[in-house]
Amino acid sequence: MIGAMSRQNHVNKEEEGGSDLMRKATEAADDLYRMRDTYFPSDSNDKTYKLQTQSQIALNLLDSIPPEERKLPTQRATYEYLKGKILDVFPEYSKKAEDHLSKAVKLNPSLADAWLCLGNCIWKKGDLTATRNCFTLALSKGPNKKILSQLSMLERRMAQGKKHCLFNHVYHDFEFCFLYVCSLSCLLTFSCLSLGADNQEEIVAESIKHAKEAIALDVKDGNSWYNLGNACLTCFFVTGAWDHSKLQQSLKAYQNAEKDESMKLNPDLYFNCATVNSYLENYERALSGFEAAASIDPCLNATEEVEKMINLFDKLDNLLKGQIKAKRLASLTSSLSEVQLNPSYRRATIDNLLDGLNKKIAVVGKVLFFIKHENITPLYYLVCDSNQICFVLTVYGISNDAIKEGDQITLLDPSFHNNGFSWNEKHYEFRSVRVDFLEQVHVNGKPVPPRHSVRSSIFAQHKP
Template identity: 60%
Template sequence: MSSEIIENAEDLFAEASKAVDALYTIRDTYFPTNPDDKTSKLLAESNLALQVLDEIPPEKRKTPVQRATYVYLRGKILDVFPEYKKEAEDHLSKAVKLNPSLADAWLSLGAENQVKIVDDSINHAKEAITLDVKDGNSWYNLGNACLTSFFVTGAWDHGKLLQSLKAYQHAEKDERMKSNPDLYYNCAIVNKYLENYERALSGFEAAALKDPGLSAMEEVQKIVRLLDKIESLLRGQIKFKRLASLASSLSSVNLNASYRRETVDHLSEGLNKAVAIVGRVIFFVKHENVAPFYYLLCDSSQSCYVLSVYGIHNEAIKEGDQVTLLEPSYRYVDFSWKGKSYQFRSVRVDFLEQVLVNGKTLPPQHSVQTSIYAQNKT
């Protein structure tokens, strides 16, 4: 697919998106004396929006991303009216199956409906696998359903990611699936959120080779830019005197007696049960993905590490805050990509209850959504 065609397709989708935005502006801001006037206006504008959408020719909505966007916009247009329309739900459901990270489509479907759709998808996929355990497509569908569940629940349950990864690995054993670029793409998404950066980069590259029309190389560039920014912050922008000042008060922070205080250098790989570390936020690391949020912290020994936070809104933690992390997951990132080496300490928390900011627990409104504090976290 040529870059010109892709660019033109993007222009057409942009026009359709503008038409949808205009439609919803009418819904949210136009309140005439006669309610029938609003209904008539919405009907007229929705028909115009559908015309704009249908101007996108079939050959320019072939990639998974394009297909997902097309059916999402159609579902969004049909969903503008207050009464329920099954056709709108069907289009929105198809959109999230094609692209599980399409957050706006999930929001349009509604929370209760999301859970039911995902649960049904997981159950159907498992039933199909029992009929033929070697069918790669059934394993692929299960992987997609588990990945979708991760997004629906607020992007905190890494157990869903591990289930998804296992399903994709089973799917890869089927020779017929090895030509499916979406399998490599979705598997790379899982590895991205598991912070298996090298596997994610390799997976996105493999997907791009099989289907250049995918946004896989864009994902590679996003990850590389994030890693380069982390490396830059760790290596060049932290002044020793400032670091000493930031770390000086951390050793005196009081902890709950049920947790053992450690510095980041003494964490074990994986989950550190009954352990707490205390750090100071030096930088908020801006990047291009929705989740997780990344921060650069130092501890009382002046060791710096990257903190990735799931399931918590970004305003909960700010630069300069003192942060206590309970039962953190730890890994040492060490790999090379295209001749450049990346090495840094990485700490992950998935739950609101794992974080104290300036000695205080975070209020529930900082949670992405109500979550259950699992006893066996990944």
Template identity: 65%
Template structure:
């Protein structure tokens, strides 16, 4: 009996060492990524030594051998790069014991690194066939997002990714990683569908907020980075800045500090433009040149100062384009406009080419989404009126709708990691 307990304890020690190794991979983010690889290699060598300390007679039966091959392959695969040795051991494990779901999962991950995405998906589906599993569903969801890049059935694969992410949550509604994965899937969908559907951004933000409730996820810098990305596109500038700074503090190797610089650079440009044009002599002539255009009677005319915070249904405003605001990110496009009351405001437009709207154009904005931006960052105060429209049909340029071919799907990669 004591020998059997000793055997079980040794296998348990190895299993814990492997779990600790992967926890290190997911929570250790030094400034130099090479240092992380070095530490993982060192710790994986120690785990392999512990695995090999299991006497041969305790790993000669087929089931024991399968577990040994699986653990060896999993330890070797902790390194970011593909290792054939890891794939070979994991392949042996599933041949010896095809019911080892986690071995199929690890094999799929290893083959994914090799670039054979279809074979990787087959492995994950085989893993899932052994029974419902949130880890496998999340990995399948991530792989489908990766497979969607450049695929003809891109939107179909993204929808599958979202569905698998939701299935994982139904298995454990408190699991932060599953919520994080759903957030990534919805954020990817936002871009794939043309960067217009803000409901996807809101779904993504809600998923990330649920992920943050899980203590284990608070060490994940990608969660903060991606949540900040959503806030950036929702134009929640202060939250975006805070999120990117938090991501940078958790993983210095991320380009999160660059994102902070980009947002601040944009805000500074907007601030300078607004101050320069607020009392410009040409505003009076530009405002007086605005002429009413024909639209359905269900829309009432308003000026910017009459808009309510949020969506203004059945409302339309006119604006003259004073300038296009160049900035480091491709989405959204920003313009400085003035209305008939000579009030300057910022317009953000998603999903169109940068030549669709030009300086001097008269814009009719239907059902504008209004926000008064007012916050301070590092001692500087940012205050401006901001208008967003969510669909191409809501923008009339010189009385005409935007041509359909002006719509564009951005190629921005939604998440920091797949």
């Protein structure tokens, strides 16, 4: 009897030892992914080396579990899952990782985390349908905020279909980055390709739905809020880049994400929030956001975004302070008061406008300069109204050959903003009017032809 009890105690100790090693291997895998998501050295090769080193340590720890402690199907499934997860920590697709994760779900189909990891692994080789199947199967095991967020992200990727346009600006996602684009590039001029899936809007609506479901499971989870922000930003472009309420929803979601301490080391959150602020022309907040992103991850192009913006503002400042002779301005603007307007619109000058949308108001002006800068959108012009007051015109959704220097333009329902902010001890101040659609501007007395309309798209790719 005593001998039997001793043998049982010995078996229990061995089981405890095996489970302890499995627990340590699980913690090592979690630490590996934490490093992937929060370690951003100035040299990306340092990160690759560290991931390789730490992944090998984690694999060695996993393989130190005695074979007899991974005989049961559930034990073997956990072992295969952890091995596949560790091997899949790199951005490149790994056939070995897929093989181990596939074994894990066959041995234990109830292992939701293994289905999630398998889906992420398959995503890297471009099989989006199989990826969705994995996420759906994972979700069938029970509500899970991580799975819902990944499914939401995948749906945004599926919405683009197979065709896309060349990109310029970037907004980043949690393992994948999304690039919003226009059909005109400062490097190349080309025709915009079709926007992908026919049911884009429906798929993105599903993406938003799943993002909200993730938040409902844990309203304090920053990553779920971050994911919703990305979904709303995608929706803004997919639906024609006109509904600014989607941008405001995206901005609010990012701000909620920032309340979670675990998101403080996510540079993409600050980058994306800055991108939205830039598009909304909240320039000071955009600059601060890009600077915060750069301080966390020097390898992001956030510093370059700050430099581009400051270079542009310096150009605007120099032009606005430049000495254009009064006689020259008087000559350029002399005919503006004679421009005939639609009777339903009231004529105004830039100093009569209120901040925000000015409905049923028309401002007539002369284009003095087209201001070249390093980004595709928006287009910037220096314009002078009939009172010889100069202001900045920002143009979205219209090609750069629709409005030229010397053109007389009529701005309908102008969206006005009085900009004033400081950066690095330099103060910038200028008045601006924003144009988002062809219908908001007439050039030389005529509506802008539809061929000048430019629509944005989304292109997703694996983050390097």
